[in-house]
Amino acid sequence: MPAFPGKTMIRMTLSSIALLTVAGCVDEDFRRFGDLGFDTSNAARQATVARPQPDSRGVISYPNYQVAVARQGDTVADIANRLGLDGARLARYNALKPTTVLNRGEVVSLPFRVADAPAGSAPATTSAGTERIDITSLASGAIDRAEGTQTAAAAPSTPAPPVGAEPIRHKVARGETAYSIARYYNVSAKALAEWNGLPSDMSVREGQYLLIPVAAGKAPAPATAAITQPGQGSPTPEPPSAAQPLPEDHTPAASTPVDRSAAPNLGTNRTAASGGGKFAMPVSGAILRPYVKGKNDGVDISASAGTPVKAADAGTVAAITKDTEQVPILVLRHEGGLLTVYANIDGITVKKGDRVSRGQTIAKVRAGDTGFVHFEVRKGYDSVDPMPYLQ
Structure with a gap:
């Protein structure tokens, strides 16, 4: 099962991402936020x-x-x-x-x-x-x-x-x-x-x-x-x-190898910019780790290192920041008070305040033992299950 380095710290970072939506830059003291x-x-x-x-x-x-x-x-x-x-x-x-x-x-x-x-x-x-x-x-x-x-x-x-x-x-x-x-x-x-x-x-x-x-x-x-x-x-x-x-x-060790064959691959039959859901897939791949409220506040989507990460929908870059281990986190703000969060990424191609279109490349998948993108949907304070928005 993929996991972030310092998983607990990253989880807490992503749980608080609504604050980071106003960060907009990698200010160490986070004083210059917007509303x-x-x-x-x-x-x-x-x-x-x-x-x-x-x-x-x-x-x-x-x-x-x-x-x-x-x-x-x-x-x-x-x-x-x-x-x-x-x-x-x-x-x-x-x-x-x-x-x-x-x-x-x-x-x-x-x-x-x-x-x-x-x-x-x-x-x-x-x-x-x-x-x-x-x-x-x-x-x-x-x-x-x-x-x-x-x-x-x-x-x-x-x-x-x-x-x-x-x-x-x-x-x-x-x-x-x-x-x-x-x-x-x-x-x-x-x-x-x-x-x-x-x-x-x-x-x-x-x-x-x-x-x-x-x-x-x-x-x-x-x-x-x-x-x-x-x-x-x-x-x-x-x-x-x-x-x-x-x-x-x-994380309990699996007694038997995990069967990935049953994991839904939402990207098989559509591109990141297409699809009938509210949001498009940021990358095409299987869901390696599902949403579990309070444990995994998003989904981890399989993708090779260097794969382009796409904006799930049109919106504004609300934050680009890093956690304490310098892992980049990017947040987009969309209509209806929704936020999308992208983590385990690198090579960010946008900056705070930029308008992005649905399917636009905003970053690439970060290199690691297991290639994946951590993707969240947030509605106000709370994280919500991304799957209904993607399907």
Whole structure:
């Protein structure tokens, strides 16, 4: 059975391809996305609580770290000035520039602890906003690598009571997306966006700290703030993957050779540009691996390395990107809110924004032990079985 190198990682990448439809280029930080207008409200993820309200300065304090929540029009320097911090250091800690204008409700992680607001101070009214969250979920988990903790020069005070359970603080690694991170922690992308004030295109950057939404019903940890000696680092919250590793993705070995004779060869009697289905076959070949929701979100179609890969229908190139193993992924947007995804390809001949016609060559099959194209159809957030569209 064909499989991608690093199959689990690729699967998560392709599960989140609706986000990649706005990527449009191989930007490592994925910041310059467009808006395709898809909604993630139907994401099947665990319910989460709302993010706590910050104090009057815009700070949310947890036992092991603090974050500041940006107000409308805030720059990193504005937050630093409000809290008596060095703007350059705060910016560097969050992979930003002091002059970067932040989204309303965007979370900025503090490099060290500041004094808690006086008891009884009114919470700030800043919110993460209620913009409609567009598009879909790659994942691998970069563990938070917090810098050392020290106390700011402001008047010392007793730490404020924790505002609910302390969320995991995730530092975005290269190649990760908001959707992959949401999938990794089993939360909705919408909740992740609301907790962190992400823009409508859901872009994140390498080195950015994200708060992972707390599951609803989770008892607040009776945590006592960890006390560290001067010069010592603060303890890093243990990610779920450390306590309970994700299960290995094993494919049982076949006890007998697989009979490929029964696999439908949809390309035998028609070309990629023809056929009566909504979509044409991207290559002519047998279905090596069928669609299984959540396991294989598309079909793998047999084809020799170097075979031209055709556009399944007329549309626009919405994304050309790569996963963490540098395997190209191409996404086309079609009428009716449909996306088609092409993976295990190489030699891409189009660029983001190009209009393509049905049957136009857009790439070629990537060389490998088993030649095939991974093909998906996505409708908004969800992957759907491509076969009804091809037959």
